[in-house]
Amino acid sequence: MSADVVSLLGQIREVGRDPRGPGYQRPGFSPIERELREWFEAEAAARGLDVEVDANGITWAWATQPGPNAVVTGSHLDSVPGGGQFDGPLGVASALDALDRLRADGRLERAARPLALAVFPEEEGSRFGVACLGSRLISGAIAPERALGLADAEGDTFAEVAAAYGLDPHRMGPDPERLAGIGSFIELHVEQGVGLIETGQPVALGASIIGHGRWRLRFTGQGNHAGTTPMAHRADPVAAGSAVIGEIPRLAAGFDRAVATVGRTSIHPGGTNVIASAMDCWLDIRHADDAVVAQVLQAIVDRARDIAGAAGVGFGASRESYSPTTVFDAELTDRMAAQLPQAPRLPTGAGHDAGILAAHVPSAMLFVRNPTGVSHAPEEACEDADARAGAAALADVLAAELGA
Incomplete structure (x- = not known):
């Protein structure tokens, strides 16, 4: 052999x-x-x-x-x-x-x-x-x-x-x-x-x-100078996006056996001394019941809209793939x-x-x-x-x- x-x-x-x-x-x-x-x-x-x-x-x-x-x-x-x-x-x-x-x-x-x-x-x-x-x-x-x-x-x-x-x-x-x-x-x-x-x-x-799917969450704000822009005057997509990511474990835990993960992010333009103008993160949600996947997604999207709105940041979600x-x-x-x-x-x-x-x-x-x-x-x-x-x-x- x-x-x-x-x-x-x-x-x-x-x-x-x-x-x-x-x-x-x-x-x-x-x-x-x-x-x-x-x-x-x-x-x-x-x-x-x-x-x-x-x-x-x-x-x-x-x-x-x-x-x-x-x-x-x-x-x-x-x-x-x-x-x-x-x-x-x-x-x-x-x-x-x-x-x-x-x-x-x-x-x-x-x-x-x-x-x-x-x-x-x-x-x-x-x-x-x-x-x-x-x-x-x-x-x-x-x-x-x-x-x-x-x-x-x-x-x-x-x-x-x-x-x-x-x-x-x-x-x-x-x-x-x-x-x-x-x-x-x-x-x-x-x-x-x-x-x-x-x-x-x-x-x-x-x-x-x-069932599992992937969604792209996009936060858009105002790019600006990191040293001259007061905190109260910022529309920072990274701050908003990060706050949403921090909420995802809690939101997913509200649904029995659901899992939700953000394992990849992208910040534009990505300068150390630059307030970003956009942040993308990729969300992965899985559950045996496809209806629960939809519920988890809706809970995350609703919370993301609230956080983005309070921060003066734009938000959108788009599906990249889904397998029931x-x-x-x-x-x-x-x-x-x-x-x-x-x-x-x-x-x-x-x-x-x-x-x-x-x-x-x-x-x-x-x-x-x-x-x-x-x-x-x-x-x-x-x-x-x-x-x-x-x-x-x-x-x-x-x-x-x-x-x-």
Whole structure:
């Protein structure tokens, strides 16, 4: 058998490591992500897989002849700023390992359905602000015109970046024919929480993804001189925006199990001795009940308007993305449970490409135990034995889907 999941991850352990400290910087559609994609393509080619990159930047590697009712597995390779090494790459490396296992024991030869591995770009949304951009484009969950107009922190549009990446922006968008050819999509991912820690099991079945959305809150004021403008004469968007951010934990705590986070802000023009003229902050809200998400948002927006009005500052909110609560395909999940009878079923508060595709193709997930329970941070972890158990579990459920 070729390199297993642990050694495969070891091959890319230094790629995108943050030179400023612990964690990784692997932005979507960046030179680092290109290096990771080329690694995957080389590993796929070494296994004799036919590799293609579609119009939306999704990489497909066919282990068999392409055909209808295909079984597809995979994940992503990009990361959040300062993220861990397993979020995304564990699923990609496990897919390669699972393929090797299927070949080694002859199960792939007996497959009655096609098998493909897939790598989705810009899953985290850390560069252009919209998560699962590749799967949203292929499924029509985002209009290509809107996606192409998104800009990163440097002001480069997605259209410009995609073209430099070798893609044709005019060809990006829904691909119903390709989606119609997928009979099952199974994504393996490191667990991004503590659900598995107390179960004594290394692998869980995904039950659902709770509803989550991202909004941009914009505060606008009067730019001015920091040394000559009296405090009483200021319309400072940073002061107002910061006050709102400080209120968000209290407001979210008023709704059972709701979570709300501001993890990114932008101040214009950003001078030390300048009262800013604008401040943007990005708000993330999640809850299993979509109606509660709307209620949390309304509570925050109402408070923000009050604070901004009292400070003489303008305020506006715009939605950047939203994914309603997704329950994975029951029949597919039940078939997986038959292969993994000890695996518990867990919901997750983290978004995934499988959640986007679930509206169009039968989709399911496997989670692999994370002993720290920490994710989107350097402390994210996965024991070698658990990683191997996850790859073996993936091979078993793929074999069952393939009819092998």
